[in-house]
Amino acid sequence: MTAAAFGDFSVLVIEDEKFTRMVLAKMLGTLGFKAVHQAEDGESGLAAVATHDPDVVVCDVEMQPLDGLGFLKALRVSDNARHRGLPVVFMTNRADKDRMAEAAAHGADTFIVKPATPDNLREKLSAKLG
Template sequence: MADRSAEIAAMGKTETLFGALSVLVVEDESFTRMVLAKMLGALGVKAVHQAADGESGLAAVAAHSPDLVLCDVEMQPMDGFGFVQKLRVSGEPRGSALPVVLMSGRVDDDRKAKAQASGADRVLVKPVTPASLREALAMATAAQPA
């Protein structure tokens, strides 16, 4: 029973910690976008914005100024690597420092190196779990100015 109380207390702390975050999910599969939005809401994220591809993701960054971007790697016509590269050179004030987490079903050394070269901050293995999503959010909050 004590373990469950600690877990509930930790969840409340997490919700408070992430309650000020705005997250953009860039994912071409609508079901996956919906699942990620629900998971983010359950973690207490105040605002979740969605985009179905890289181009609309760039527009959403400009429109919503998110604190973190979760972006699928395998999308058409612009993949996640292209999205991050364009974001980093976009001239958007936050574009160069905005935390971007790429998501992929295949995460090997080559893909990690390509993600780093594109300017991504991290790569999450899909399917994304609540625990891995919590870690990505914690990274974003740690990167926020005090």
């Protein structure tokens, strides 16, 4: 998928580390997304989904007070059918099988082991949005 191919889509980045969130937002912007929204944890991520209605979410797993799994669980029981089916790409430093299995059981679509790069973001997001 080329940068222009992402131009019809918006993305929400949920990441508690401000610098990492800014870097991710910049990378996603250079990939051509029409809008890149940001949230600092799962709670603000749920509010951002309600406000911005993104097409895909890139979400850190380990955050406080509401982590990525908590965000995903809440999203999957939303009253909004579009939000229940929203593609979620998890980012993690720890890609162990138990964590990945738990996230997949709650509807995580795919994983990126940190640090994210433009290439692995393009690959994972193309698969979800293509």
